[in-house]
Amino acid sequence: MEQIERNKAILKKYIPEAAVGQIAQWVYTFDFKLKIKKKRTSVYGDYRPPLNGHNHQITVNHDLNPYAFLTTLIHEIAHLSAWKKHGGAIQSHGKEWKHEYRSLLSPFLHESVYPADVIAALKEYLLNPSATVCTDRKLFKTLNKYNTGNDGMIFLEDLPYRSTFMTGGREVFVKGEKRRTRYLCTHVNTRRQYLFHGMAQVKEANAG
Numbered sequence: 570m571e572q573i574e575r576n577k578a579i580l581k582k583y584i585p586e587a588a589v590g591q592i593a594q595w596v597y598t599f600d601f602k603l604k605i606k607k608k609r610t611s612v613y614g615d616y617r618p619p620l621n622g623h624n625h626q627i628t629v630n631h632d633l634n635p636y637a638f639l640t641t642l643i644h645e646i647a648h649l650s651a652w653k654k655h656g657g658a659i660q661s662h663g664k665e666w667k668h669e670y671r672s673l674l675s676p677f678l679h680e681s682v683y684p685a686d687v688i689a690a691l692k693e694y695l696l697n698p699s700a701t702v703c704t705d706r707k708l709f710k711t712l713n714k715y716n717t718g719n720d721g722m723i724f725l726e727d728l729p730y731r732s733t734f735m736t737g738g739r740e741v742f743v744k745g746e747k748r749r750t751r752y753l754c755t756h757v758n759t760r761r762q763y764l765f766h767g768m769a770q771v772k773e774a775n776a777g
Contacts, residue, residue, distance in 0.1 A: 724767065725771050
């Protein structure tokens with residue numbers, strides 16, 4: 570169908586080639602609007618049910634690497650599938666969604682779609698999938714290995730205590746004590762303190 574071919578043309582820019590055909594078919598059969606969004610730091614993707622006359626809508630950030638994009642997209646399609654089967658009264662990431670996510674993602678877990686290390690991390694994650702891959706350190710780190718432009722970047726939690734680091738700009742911070750999932754860090758110039766998630770990607774200030 571012409572619509573499926575158009576879906577393929579768009580999807581091949583964002584996901585592994587071997588997954589394009591099936592995902593293009595799902596966009597058509599699940600009947601949802603897929604929107605590619607600019608980078609959002611608080612969310613990688615989201616799903617909105619067909620309320621107030623609107624169709625199902627799924628958004629995914631444009632800057633995700635192909636494996637992270639595919640994983641996120643299927644995460645959101647699982648929300649749509651669970652909504653169609655059970656309505657909106659279920660828990661967002663409850664047993665119904667977990668079942669749909671495992672069912673939809675499992676057929677893609679072969680090396681024509683994902684690298685072996687991502688497959689291993691996804692299989693472990695699917696034992697009890699959570700609201701976001703960011704909460705699964707192994708999966709998050711494995712997926713991020715395939716980001717482009719990561720030269721010199723490191724996860725904040727992997728830096729030694731009291732190390733200096735930079736975020737996206739040129740601001741320099743000192744890593745402080747851990748508070749649950751975040752670290753209390755001090756801005757070198759202003760001495761103001763900020764909380765950074767341990768999975769934040771930073772660059773050591775003294776690294777070339």
